[in-house]
Amino acid sequence: MALISKLSGNGKKRETRKSVSQPGWITLDGGFAARQCVVKDLSTTGAKVTIDDPNSLPAKLRLAFSRDARTGRRCEVVWRRGNSVGVKFVR
Numbered sequence: 001m002a003l004i005s006k007l008s009g010n011g012k013k014r015e016t017r018k019s020v021s022q023p024g025w026i027t028l029d030g031g032f033a034a035r036q037c038v039v040k041d042l043s044t045t046g047a048k049v050t051i052d053d054p055n056s057l058p059a060k061l062r063l064a065f066s067r068d069a070r071t072g073r074r075c076e077v078v079w080r081r082g083n084s085v086g087v088k089f090v091r
Contacts, residue, residue: 016043017042018043020039022042023037023065024049024063024064024065025064025065025066026061027061027064028057028062034067038051039065040084046078047063047087047089048084048085049085049087050083050085051083054082054083054084055080057085059076060075060076060090061075061087062074073089074089074091075087075089076088
């Protein structure tokens with residue numbers, strides 16, 4: 001697993017991210033509409049995810065490593081590029 005560390009726009013170091021390329025699931029609307037994705041990298045504060053048609057994702061979603069809607073973390077989309085999205089974990 002590669003570790004990735006970058007500087008944010010204000011020069012502060014972001015959380016170290018682990019390159020994982022692991023299958024995952026994005027669920028919407030309380031567990032409905034589960035969509036398969038690939039988690040490309042992961043940190044304690046968020047993740048980079050690739051998915052078909054990321055522009056159709058809402059601003060808030062749940063990311064899990066199984067299809068069970070009761071698992072996973074609540075997230076907010078913070079950026080979109082091509083078929084990738086960056087999400088931050090929220091409580």
